[in-house]
Every structure is written in C-alpha cells, then in structure tokens.
Amino acid sequence: MPKLITTKFPPSSNGRRLLFAVALAASWLILLGWAAGVSWNSPLKPQETQHFDGAQLRIVMGGGAEDGNALQIGAVGEQRTALQSVLVTNLRAEDNAILRYRFDQFPRTLELAFLFRRSDAPDDVHVVTLPWPGTLQAAFDLRDVPEWRGEISEIGFVESPTPQLIPTQTPFAPFRIVSIDLSSPSWLGGLRALRQDWFGYRPWGLYAVSMESAPDMIRRPSLIIVLSAAIITMLAWGALLIGWREQRAKFMLVVAIAFGWLLLDATWLSQLQKRVTTTWQVYAGKSWDERRKLVPDDDVLRAAERAKKIIAAVPGTPKVLVHSGSVVEAVRFYYQMLPINAALLVPVLAVLRAPLAEGTFIILYDVDGWDYSAKTRQLTAPGVALTAVPWLDEGTLRIFRIAPVSTISDAP
Amino acid sequence: MIYALVWLAILALGMALVAAARGVPRSLVQWMVLAGEGAIVGMLAAGIVVGLSCGADSRNAVEHGLPWMFGLMAIVVLLAWRTRRASLVNSVGVAERSAGGPERHTRLIVCFVIALIALHLLPLLVELLLRPVFPWDAWAAWMIKPKAWYLGGHFDAFVDPATWITSADILRTTPAFRYPELSSWLQLLLADGYGEWNEPMVLVPWAVLFVGLLLAMYGLSRRLGSSTTVAVIACYALASMPLIDAHIALAGYLDLWIGAVILLSLGAWLEWRRQPQRRGLLVLAFALAWSLVLLKQEGAIWLLVLIAVGVYGQLGAVWQRRDLWFAASTLVLLVLMVLVFHGWINDRLAGIDVPGIGVLQLGWYPGGLTLITALFQHDDWHLLGLTLLLVPIVRWRNLCADREAQLLGLFLLAGWIALLLLFCFTPAAKWAESQTATNRLVMQLVPTMVLWLILLLRPSSLPSRV
Numbered sequence: 001m002p003k004l005i006t007t008k009f010p011p012s013s014n015g016r017r018l019l020f021a022v023a024l025a026a027s028w029l030i031l032l033g034w035a036a037g038v039s040w041n042s043p044l045k046p047q048e049t050q051h052f053d054g055a056q057l058r059i060v061m062g063g064g065a066e067d068g069n070a071l072q073i074g075a076v077g078e079q080r081t082a083l084q085s086v087l088v089t090n091l092r093a094e095d096n097a098i099l100r101y102r103f104d105q106f107p108r109t110l111e112l113a114f115l116f117r118r119s120d121a122p123d124d125v126h127v128v129t130l131p132w133p134g135t136l137q138a139a140f141d142l143r144d145v146p147e148w149r150g151e152i153s154e155i156g157f158v159e160s161p162t163p164q165l166i167p168t169q170t171p172f173a174p175f176r177i178v179s180i181d182l183s184s185p186s187w188l189g190g191l192r193a194l195r196q197d198w199f200g201y202r203p204w205g206l207y208a209v210s211m212e213s214a215p216d217m218i219r220r221p222s223l224i225i226v227l228s229a230a231i232i233t234m235l236a237w238g239a240l241l242i243g244w245r246e247q248r249a250k251f252m253l254v255v256a257i258a259f260g261w262l263l264l265d266a267t268w269l270s271q272l273q274k275r276v277t278t279t280w281q282v283y284a285g286k287s288w289d290e291r292r293k294l295v296p297d298d299d300v301l302r303a304a305e306r307a308k309k310i311i312a313a314v315p316g317t318p319k320v321l322v323h324s325g326s327v328v329e330a331v332r333f334y335y336q337m338l339p340i341n342a343a344l345l346v347p348v349l350a351v352l353r354a355p356l357a358e359g360t361f362i363i364l365y366d367v368d369g370w371d372y373s374a375k376t377r378q379l380t381a382p383g384v385a386l387t388a389v390p391w392l393d394e395g396t397l398r399i400f401r402i403a404p405v406s407t408i409s410d411a412p
Numbered sequence: 413m414i415y416a417l418v419w420l421a422i423l424a425l426g427m428a429l430v431a432a433a434r435g436v437p438r439s440l441v442q443w444m445v446l447a448g449e450g451a452i453v454g455m456l457a458a459g460i461v462v463g464l465s466c467g468a469d470s471r472n473a474v475e476h477g478l479p480w481m482f483g484l485m486a487i488v489v490l491l492a493w494r495t496r497r498a499s500l501v502n503s504v505g506v507a508e509r510s511a512g513g514p515e516r517h518t519r520l521i522v523c524f525v526i527a528l529i530a531l532h533l534l535p536l537l538v539e540l541l542l543r544p545v546f547p548w549d550a551w552a553a554w555m556i557k558p559k560a561w562y563l564g565g566h567f568d569a570f571v572d573p574a575t576w577i578t579s580a581d582i583l584r585t586t587p588a589f590r591y592p593e594l595s596s597w598l599q600l601l602l603a604d605g606y607g608e609w610n611e612p613m614v615l616v617p618w619a620v621l622f623v624g625l626l627l628a629m630y631g632l633s634r635r636l637g638s639s640t641t642v643a644v645i646a647c648y649a650l651a652s653m654p655l656i657d658a659h660i661a662l663a664g665y666l667d668l669w670i671g672a673v674i675l676l677s678l679g680a681w682l683e684w685r686r687q688p689q690r691r692g693l694l695v696l697a698f699a700l701a702w703s704l705v706l707l708k709q710e711g712a713i714w715l716l717v718l719i720a721v722g723v724y725g726q727l728g729a730v731w732q733r734r735d736l737w738f739a740a741s742t743l744v745l746l747v748l749m750v751l752v753f754h755g756w757i758n759d760r761l762a763g764i765d766v767p768g769i770g771v772l773q774l775g776w777y778p779g780g781l782t783l784i785t786a787l788f789q790h791d792d793w794h795l796l797g798l799t800l801l802l803v804p805i806v807r808w809r810n811l812c813a814d815r816e817a818q819l820l821g822l823f824l825l826a827g828w829i830a831l832l833l834l835f836c837f838t839p840a841a842k843w844a845e846s847q848t849a850t851n852r853l854v855m856q857l858v859p860t861m862v863l864w865l866i867l868l869l870r871p872s873s874l875p876s877r878v
Contacts, residue, residue, distance in 0.1 A: 208658045209547040209665050210848045212791040225788045228798040235802075250806050257795050257802075264794045265652045269531055272657065276535040283542040288610050292544050317582055331552045331587070338556065339564035343573055343585045351574035 020241040027233040035221045036190035037141055046183035050088070050096055054177035057084040057156060070104065070176040073159070080168055084177065085115065085156025093118075093152050096182035097143045098189030101157075103133040104176035108201065108278040109166045113158040114140070119151035127158060129217060131200035138200065139192035143185065144218045155180070162203045167294040170282055198223045199267055201274045223267065227260040300329055300365070303397045304336035307363050310392060310399065311340050318401075320361040321345040325368060333365050349384060356402045362388060364398040377403055414474060415613065418458075418605035419620075421481045425461075426454020428485045432492040433680070433692035441634040448627025449676055451620050453696075456673070456703045457484070459598035466600075471565035473597075473604040518641050525644045529626065529651045539661035540619055545611040550664020553588035555614070558599035560584055562609055594706035595666055618663035625672040625859060626651055632679040633866045636816065646866045650859060655792040655851055666708050667852040674714055675859035677701045678823060681722060682816050697722075713830055714856070721823045743829065750774045750837050770839050779845035780835030783854065792851055796858065799865060807868040817867040824864055827857045 033039065054071035062082030063075035076082045099114060106112065112130045126147045130140050142148040157177065161168055183189050197220040205214050213219050231253070238244035238252060283291050295301055311320055322337070323345035324330035334342050345362065362379065364370050370381045372390060379388045379400050388400035427450030437443045461484065462477040469476065545551050561567055568584045576585035599614040606613045626647040633643035650656060659668045677700035684693035701718045704711030724735055750757065754775040764772040782789075787797030804811055804821075811817050831853055835844040843849035 204546070204658075204662065206546075206548050207848075209549075209655075209662050209852070211786070211851050212654050212658070222789055222791055224791060224793075224795065224797070228788055228795065231795075231798060232802075246806070253802060253806060257799055260798075261649070261652070261795050264791070265528070268652065268654045268657070268791065268794075271654075272532070272535050272661075275661075276538050279539050279542050288608075288612070291542065292611065295544055319577065328548075334586075335551045335556060335559070338559045339562075341560075341564075341568075341582070341584055343576060344587065347573045347587065348577050348585075351572075352577060353574075354578070356577070 016242045020237050023237045023241060024234055027237065028230055031226055031229055031233070032191070032194075033187070035226050036187070036194040037143060037220070038185065038187050038190040042190070043184075043186045044188060046098065046186040046189050048095060049181050049183040050091060052086055052088075052155075052180040054179055057086045057177060057180075059084050060156070062159075064174075067176055070178045072174060072176050074174045076159070076172050079160065080172065081158060081160040083115070083156060083158045085154050087154050088152055091152040091155075091182065093142070093148045093150055095184050096152070097141060097148065097185050098181075098183040098193060099130075099140045099142050100137050100179075100181040100183065100189075100192065101130070101133055101140075102137045102178040102180075104135075104178055105173070106133050106159075106175045107173040108132065108203070108274065109161060109170050109173070109281065110159045110175075111162040111203070113160075114142075115154075115156045115158055116148070116152055117154040118147070118149070119153045122153060129214075131196045131202065134200060137179075137192075138196050139189065140196065141185075141190060141193040141220070144220075155182075161296070164206050164296055165203050166278075167282060167296055167298055169294065169298065194220050199270070201271065203278060204275055223264060227264065231256040231260060297329070297332055299396075300332045301336050303365055303394075304333045306394070306397060307333075307392075307399060308337045308340050311337075311361055314361075316359070317341055318359050318361055319343070319357070320363060321348055321356075322363045322365070323367055323370075324365045326366075329366060333363070356386060358402050360402040361391065362386065362400040362402070364400070366396045370398075372398075372400065414607065415602070415605040418474060418478070418601060421478055421485075422454040422458045423451055424454070425457050425481050425485045425488075426450035426452065428488045428492070429453050429457055430696065432488045433696035434683075435690070435692070436492070441631050444627045445631030445635065448624045448629070448631055449680075449696075451624035452628065452672055452676060453700070455598055455617050455620065456594065456700075456706075457481075458601060459594045459596075460703075460706070462601045463593060463597040466567055468567050469565070470561035470567040470600060471604070473562075473601045475604075477601050518639075521641050522644050525648045529648055532651045532657055533622070536622070536657055536660045537619055540615060540663055541612045543612070543662075545615065545664055546662045547664050549588075550662075553586070553591055554595060554664055554666065555599065555611070556586045556588065557591075557593060557596040558603060558614065559609055561596070561600050562603040590709070592706050592708060592711070594703065595669070615663040618660050618668075621669060621672055622651075622656075622660045625668070625675070628672070628676055628679070629859065629863065632675070632683075632863060636679070636682060636863075636867060637870045638866050639871070642866060642869055646862050649794075649796070649862055653793050653796065653858065655855060656858065659855070665852065667855045669707050670704060670711060670714065670856040671859045673700050673704055673707065674718070674856065675863060677704075677718060678820060678860060679863065681718075681725075682819070685725065685816070685819075710853070710856070714827070717823060717826045717830060721819060721826065724822065725819050747833075747837070751776055766838075773839050774837055777836055777838070777841030777844075780832065780837070780841040782844045782847060783831055783835050783850045786847060786851055786854070790847075790851070793854075793858070796861065800861060803865050803868050810868055810870070814867060814870070817864065820860065820864045820867060824857060824860060827860075 030040070033042075053069040055066040055069050057071050059071075059073075060083040061077035062073060063077075064071055064073040064082075064084075066072070071084060073082050073084070101114075103112075112133060113127045114130050115125055115127045117125055126145070128140075128142075128145050131138060161170060202214070202217070207214050213222075234256060235244070235249055235253060239249060244252065282294060286294070293301060311318065318341075320337070320340055320342035321344070322330050322333050322342050324333060330344050334344065342363075370379065372379050372388075374390075377387055377389060379386045386400070387403045389403050390398070391401045392399040427446055430446050430450045430453050431437070434442070434446065434449075437446045458477065458481060461480045462473050465480045466473055466476045545555055557570060566582070568582055570589040571579070571583045571585055572589060573585050576583050595617075598617060602614045602616065603609050629650055630643045630647050633646050634640065638646070656668060659665055677697045680693045680697035680700065684690060684697060687693070701715050704714050724732060727735060758773050758775070761772045761774065766772050787793060787800075811821065831850075834840050835850060840849075
C-alpha cells in the first residue's frame, strides 16, 4: 500500500476541483438530509417550539419534587418504575415532531421512554423507547412513530431498569428532568435526532448477539450506509469531474475506507465503554456468588432455587416438568434449577402417549389457567387433566406431584 | 491453581498438535501462527479428549482428561521429534522473506493498531469476566449440558422429550438436545478445573478464541504474502467489528468458533497447496474442518463446502471448468424448478419437518435478501460490506491472476449461495426477516472474508495503470 501513496497523480485544474468539491458537498448534504428525514426545502431552524420545564410535569408513579424549573425524581414506584406526565393543549403532532429532552444525572441503569396520549383515543397510552439522554440535550424524531399524529393531549416520561439487562436489585439513583421541547421539523432538529441515533448510548440486549440494533427500536438509516454511500459518491464524482484514474481512485478508496472505519470504530468504542461502565457499576467488586444472583429475572432464580431445594430432598431422581406463562421464563427456570432432571411441560405433553409416571413433579411458575381441585385431585388446564397432589403453593410458584396419592408420602 | 494447569495443558496440547502439523516455528510469524492456532486447536482437542475419556463420571473431568491430554501431547511431541528433519523445513511466505526489521513508520502504524486492538480487548474481558451468562441461546441451549453434567456428576445422555418421559433410564432432555457437544465437554473440563460452576470462568474460552483468531489471522496473512502493516490491519478489522466483539463480551454462542475454524482450515489448506510435501498441513486442515461438525449443526454444511472446494482445487484446469459449469447449471436448474414448480414439489415434500426450519415449504421468500442488506443496515460490520463490494472491483486483475484468492473467493461464493438458498427459498426466511440468525451465520464467513480481502490486497507483480 505505501506504493500507492507515492504514485504521482495527474494534475487536474482548479476549476474542476472546485466543481468536485461543490458536487461532493451537495451529494453529502442530500445524503445527510435523507438520513435525517429532512428535505431540501425544510427550514434550517424550527418554526415553532413548545417548551415545558421539568417542573411542569406531575408525578404519576414514584416520588420526587420540584427543583427550581426542573423536577427531581427521588424514588420509583411499582415494578421499580417512575412515571411523570403533563396535560397539553393545542399540540398538533405533525407540527411538533422533533422531541428534545434534557435530563441531569440520568443513570445508565435506567431505560427512558416517552409516553403520549391522543385526543381521539384518550384511553390508549403510547410508549416509545428513547435513546439514553446523556448529559446534553437529546433529540428524537417522532415522525418515525406511526401513532404520533393528530391532536396530542398528554405527554410524559417513564423510567425503569433496563429490561433484560439490569438486575431489579440495582439501587435507584436520583436524577432531574430539566426540560422538554417539541419543535416543528427542521434541518437542525433532524440532524440533532440523527446525531442521537448514531452516537447515543444503547445498552446491551438479548438481541445484541444477533445484531447491533434492537429489533423493536426505531432507528434512522445507519451511519454505515451513509458512509458507504458517501464514499461511493466521492469516487464517482472524482472519476467524472477530475478524471481520477485507477491508482488515484484506489488511493482515495483506501483513505476513505480507513477514515470511515476509524470513525465507526470510535463510535463503537464509545458505545462499548459506556456498556462496560454500566456492567462495572452493577457487578464490580462482588464475589461470583453475589454476581450470579444479580440477574434481571432474580424472581425466577429465587423460585428455581426454592424448587430445586425441595425436589433435591425427595429420594430418587424424579422427573420434573416445568411450565410458565412465558417460554423464556420456563427455560430460565429450567436452567437455574439444574442439575434437577427437568423438561419443559408443553413439549412433553405434545408427545405424551401414556399417563405421566407417578412421582413426576409438575412445576407451575407464574402461569394462569391451571386450576387444582382438592376434591377430584385433578390439575387442569385447557386440554389437560392430570391426577396430582399439591406439593407446594407459594402463589406464583406451585408444585404438584403425579398421584396415585396412596403411593406418595405426605407433602412438606 | 488447577484451573491454570488446565489452561496450560490446553495450550500446550494445541501447540504440540499444530507444531506436529506445521513444523517447529523458526520465525516470529510462525510462532504467532502456532500460538493462535494452537490455542484454538488445543481447546477443540481438549474438549474431544474429555468427551472420550470421562466415561459416565462427569464430575472429575480434570482427573480423567488431563492424563490423556498430557499423554497425547507426549506422543505428538515424540512423533514431531522423530520427524523433525522434515518439519524443520521452513515455509517462508513472500512477506517473511524481507530482510531486516520493519521501517519506522511501519512500526508506528503497527503499534497504533495494536493499541486499538487492546482498546477493544480490555472492555470485552471486563464484560466477560463480570456478568453471569447473558444471551438467550447460551443459557437456553449451549450451557445446559455442561451445567447438568458438572452439577449432576453423571454423563447423562440428552434425548428427545418422548424418549425422556417414557424411559426408565436416567436420561435428560432439553429443546437443544440435538446440538453437538464439543463446547460442552470443554466447559465441563474448565468447571471442574475451577472447582465450581462459575459462568465467566467456563466462558473464558471465548476470550482465548478471540486472541487466538487475531494471532492466527496475522500469522496466516503474513505467511500468505501480506506485509506486516496489512496483516496487523486485518487483525484490527476483525477485532473492531461490533458483532464479533458482542460475541466475546456476551459469550456463549458458537458462531465465531465456526468462523475461526473455517479460517484456520482454509489457511492450512492454502499453505499445503504451496508445499504439498507437508502432509501435516493437509491433516490439520481436514481435522479442523471435521471439528466443525462437532461444534454446530451447520458445521456439516461448511464441511461439505470445504471438501468440495478442496477437491475442486486439486482438479486440472479442464475439469475445474467442467465442474464450475456443472455446479452453476445445477444451481440455476434447482432455482428455476423451485420458482416454477414449487407447488408441485411442496405437495411431494408435505410433512417433512426440518429441525430449525419447520415444515419444508420451498418457494421464493424475498425476506431472505435481508441477509445482504443487513451488511449495511446495522452497525454490525463497520465498512466490511462496502469493502467486499469495492475491493474485488479495484483488484480485479489481481483476482484473475491469483489462484489462492480465487479458491478462497470460490469458498465464500459457495457459502453465500448456501445461505441465500436457505433464507430465500425455505421457510428459514423467517429467521432472516427477524434477523435473529442471519447476521450470526454471516459471521461464520467473516474471518474468511477478511483473509480474502487481504489476499486481494497483496502486492502484485502486475503492471499498474496510472
């Protein structure tokens, strides 16, 4: 490659270079506008803005107090969630599509969502996950949300531990909501939202091993596609306007890819550093025994460990069938209960050709629709009837054992 | 202490096996290949040894496995020693021949790139070592067997739910009961070495794989004729890709393992083509290709593709042309048949249930094309998609003249065709649309794609057009 750098390139006139610069700038501007969702005739600055101080929001869930013009959130409510909202009037969605929000000391362990109601459907609450606000004013383009239309009657925020990632035991850290602005679409607004989309913090999620963007998260066109298109247009204008030939084009390609790659990687490294900082906040300085309990679904872990203890105390190696209202919870329960010899209930029932062997345990975790009749000793669900005795009933965790009862000693 | 000893045994076994196949290293580049390949081969070999040596007792994997590992290592070293004359023949690549050390600006670039790689590696290690197992398939599929075996103390077989519920024997079942078990055997060894079921400690192989892959990529690039700078940039390119990093930080999936093993297998095969008298390289290439089947189910497909390309590479020019024509016309015919007669075909295929795909219904599923658009759509691969698009164009003359680049390109082409057939013509398209599997399958080809680009960027003896 150094050979490429030292190659002598043919000269091109200043006029052609100027034309190249103008064409390139125009192309890149069009690309940026496309990515930001603005057209060439959009105004540079928003023509109207609705401003709300944080203190104008009322607390619906959790606790807090006014702090000057801001709202200090000091506590969470049910399910470790905080919610604040404000009723609004004369707010047309189409004219106020760029949301800008400023928070102070918003913890990385929380997920932030924007909520709104429309006047035409006051019972429906729409919730949109927002990029983490960071320390500056963040922005989001609500035109990407299909439900953001018509007359808006209420707006607000919801904060909760980042799903799938942050253990519920993670201590809550207070933060301040400084302001909300809703502006009409403009170049500045669109570019601010694009900056947030490209460079804002996104936490790890279960999807992260399949792709870098959450499948349900609303995203603008990626920086990768914009950079790729920018490099291709540069090569095309170079060849057309200043007659780049093979060596020059190769050199420019190498430089552009190197620059683009480093830019993308700097963005990724910043993202990675923020994610690891979050992990560090939650797990650093703790023993493995403490860390293994710090999982987002610690309720499943506790129930599985309780069931494991009970079944391990039973002589022999009984088979155990696990069922939950959610497949994810059922499999997590199964994994956390190992080495108990278990299986998921539904696949087993699907292939069952004979009654379940007596002594088999049935574990029901956080599941509705399963009833037990002490009179008939029948555990029933739609399409299922099993003769069983109750072994444990702790609300969300229920354990039964397949009868005949006469062969089974008393339940604990 | 025992955990460290287990790692020592794994690395020593792997390096001994690779040294037996490649010969005793005589340069820094060869040492890097040995270290990188050795780490990966060692982990694969250790897993196989544990799987074969433990019998029914899965609680004492170290006790059962380590003597076999050291024994195997001793035999391999002995064999290598006896054949040392042959193995000492140095296979110096084009770039290795340059006399003297690298120039100052090259050293600066190399240091800068190594620092960039370290910037990625450190946070990945922190994430890997702190967090309990995180991604879905890691705990829902891959780590169930080693955890059950280690904590249960018995090598129970995993069977389908119907067999499990009706059998009086002590069996186990899981939705992923069919998955290959090589990684589980390795994790079992590490859990026993550590003395408890500690998830980060049994996931450390992912970090070792990452470092091994980078070292091997550097070594292979250099041995196949790249400059130091280009080889180290190849390592950085791999280390910087977000989805690869995610697979190390959130360890537990085997897609990068497949990608690394394919790369090593192809690398050993290309080197063997340069030195056919070094049959150890061919054995290494085949052993690595075969281990794909023990890692993941789709490893069988990659094994077939590798064998097909391997056989193709050995054919004469006339037969190669015929072979390509036959493959291309068969492919076109198959695609046309599916497009035109899918209704008739599906009537005859009715009821065939393919694991992982569902009931086989052939047809055109345009959603499968997200396989390609995903290269640009998400922040997974940086500019790999653009590079793959443009580098073959600007280096077309090199590609036409470079046999190794052509063979590697053929493997990649066959791999992409296999993926496109799967996602565009079968119900597996649903995985492409939800993008849960497509990027991971592409990842299995990414290390080879990077090596291919490196081959295309090798210095050329062709005259340039200024």
